[in-house]
Amino acid sequence: MHRPTYAEPILSWYTEHARDLPWRRPDASPWAVLVSEIMLQQTPVSRVLPAYEAWLTRWPTPAALAAEPPGEAVRAWGRLGYPRRALNLHASARAIVDRHDGQVPPAYDDLRALPGVGAYTAAAVASFAYRQRHAVLDTNVRRVLARMVTGVEYPPKTQTAGEVRLAESLLPPDAETAATWGVAVMELGALVCTARTPRCADCPVIASCAWRLAGKPPYDGPARKGQTYAGTDRQCRGRLLAVLRHASGPVERAALDDAWDDVRQRERALASLIEDGLIDPLDDGRFTLPR
DNA sequence: AAGTCGTGGTG
DNA sequence: TCACCAAGACT
Numbered sequence: 001m002h003r004p005t006y007a008e009p010i011l012s013w014y015t016e017h018a019r020d021l022p023w024r025r026p027d028a029s030p031w032a033v034l035v036s037e038i039m040l041q042q043t044p045v046s047r048v049l050p051a052y053e054a055w056l057t058r059w060p061t062p063a064a065l066a067a068e069p070p071g072e073a074v075r076a077w078g079r080l081g082y083p084r085r086a087l088n089l090h091a092s093a094r095a096i097v098d099r100h101d102g103q104v105p106p107a108y109d110d111l112r113a114l115p116g117v118g119a120y121t122a123a124a125v126a127s128f129a130y131r132q133r134h135a136v137l138d139t140n141v142r143r144v145l146a147r148m149v150t151g152v153e154y155p156p157k158t159q160t161a162g163e164v165r166l167a168e169s170l171l172p173p174d175a176e177t178a179a180t181w182g183v184a185v186m187e188l189g190a191l192v193c194t195a196r197t198p199r200c201a202d203c204p205v206i207a208s209c210a211w212r213l214a215g216k217p218p219y220d221g222p223a224r225k226g227q228t229y230a231g232t233d234r235q236c237r238g239r240l241l242a243v244l245r246h247a248s249g250p251v252e253r254a255a256l257d258d259a260w261d262d263v264r265q266r267e268r269a270l271a272s273l274i275e276d277g278l279i280d281p282l283d284d285g286r287f288t289l290p291r
Numbered sequence: 292a293a294g295t296c297g298t299g300g301t302g
Numbered sequence: 303t304c305a306c307c308a309a310g311a312c313t
Contacts, residue, residue, distance in 0.1 A: 044299080048309090
């Protein structure tokens, strides 16, 4: 099946409009790229930037992080959200030291085997850090391809095999070009082909965009899932963990009791945080970040 | 395979 | 204002 060639206009657009992000600089190590990718999972660039700089200053290598207790990673994670990512990054650092001689592995399968590294993140590190040819299919790329190629406003709620095949079919044959193509499509989705209000006037492929050519039909699929937060277990977990992050050492149960009113919910949240390894109960009844 | 897991910015 | 969204992973 013949498709218009999207690569040249998008690559040219990227050359001109790419943001200067620290993890894209030539001196960014594979470890720096991995750290950025984990932090960027569901968290906007603007909030990641300061945490990323502080993290890499303190832990410039996997070995540096691996030498610390996991609780230090959780504390340094701050308010990035989804704190199990901090635990995953710490566990990945230790696995990298143990299994890969302290070097972030270049092989996709080895990356994918690290905790918290799924299909997207493994492809991103292999592509961006090691310049290999992998389809990087994140929320931005999925949206761009849905519009540009498929002609619909939004991709399906859950990623399909068809989307993977499509992304792979569009990959430039040359590895170095493919690596740039991946980050370029992501950037296009982040800056121009945005979810809410796409800036079609600034789009380098407006002429061949299937969604525009179809008259920009609105999304007609099932309602997208809402993410209520206030009053949820997630908010409760966040409050409890914040108490631990702000404390210099172990805290009394009373300090946690003060952080959330509903007793049942608080106990459930605390149990799940302990189960997840984000909080350790001590023999004396106090609680601490994992050591 | 649909739910769960944080937090904050924004149209 | 408030529902939606943000470089997902895991179960």
